[in-house]
């Protein structure tokens with residue numbers, strides 16, 4: 538059985554209400570060097586096409602999707618979600634898939650949402666897999682210089698993309714999409730995964746730092762995304778067996794330090810951080826590091842904290858031990874649960 542088959546078996550595609558958007562919230566972002574309010578909207582669609590076939594090993598977004606969501610319903614959700622817009626200058630519109638996939642969102646609906654969003658905000662971010670970032674599609678976008686396209690690169694290693702993440706793309710696909718964005722004056726953002734499954738903690742540091750370096754000449758913003766354990770995923774299956782632990786926050790800090798001078802703006806997602814399913818340390822020092830990661834994402838001159846916690850020694854021991862063990866498991870964290 539292939540990795541694709543295993544992941545497919547674990548999936549439980551959602552059958553949610555196609556007329557209701559998934560979520561909205563506000564957060565802070567940086568726009569032209571200034572910290573601004575950002576409205577984030579997650580629209581419900583039938584989901585990422587790759588997730589409907591198999592999917593990435595850490596991605597459980599398909600759970601929140603519906604079997605089918607016609608374009609009219611997506612537009613209605615967008616209208617409802619935009620009622621929460623209170624003048625925010627930055628808008629992020631996600632779909633748990635690809636905004637530019639005509640089969641998922643519909644080209645006309647996507648154009649209408651973008652036009653409306655750009656009339657109300659200075660900057661609009663959408664997300665897409667690279668294969669939908671074509672010249673023909675991009676040339677049809679309204680006001681490209683005010684649009685940013687986020688793409689999940691995850692790793693710059695084709696081996697990790699294939700054998701750990703099951704991403705169904707390679708680095709070259711990402712490079713081509715970024716170059717196209719640059720040609721047309723569209724911003725590009727790279728999502729990089731911190732600690733894909735089967736990598737030791739040390740390999741995870743090196744892999745994410747290498748991805749940040751490789752993406753820095755291509756993407757304007759690099760977003761480091763530590764894995765959080767999502768439902769019905771291969772990562773959750775391994776985590777339940779004690780064969781996967783989300784990254785230590787020390788690992789995330791290490792990747793930040795190795796990535797901060799690459800030339801692109803670096804931000805860090807703290808989704809799930811501090812919980813058992815998210816990036817975490819011992820519990821005693823987590824909040825100091827998470828606060829720093831949030832501050833750093835808005836101001837890259839922020840200095841890393843030194844919470845003076847003993848768990849850093851445990852983390853260093855693990856970095857040394859996992860190599861000879863030839864295994865990415867963290868037995869102590871399993872017994873501590």
Ligand code: SF4
Nearest residue numbers: 585588592593596633
């Ligand atoms: S991570 Fe992105 S590309 Fe992979 S299955 Fe999820 S939505 Fe699709």
Ligand SMILES: [Zn+2]
Nearest residue numbers: 819822846848
């Ligand atoms: Zn600690």
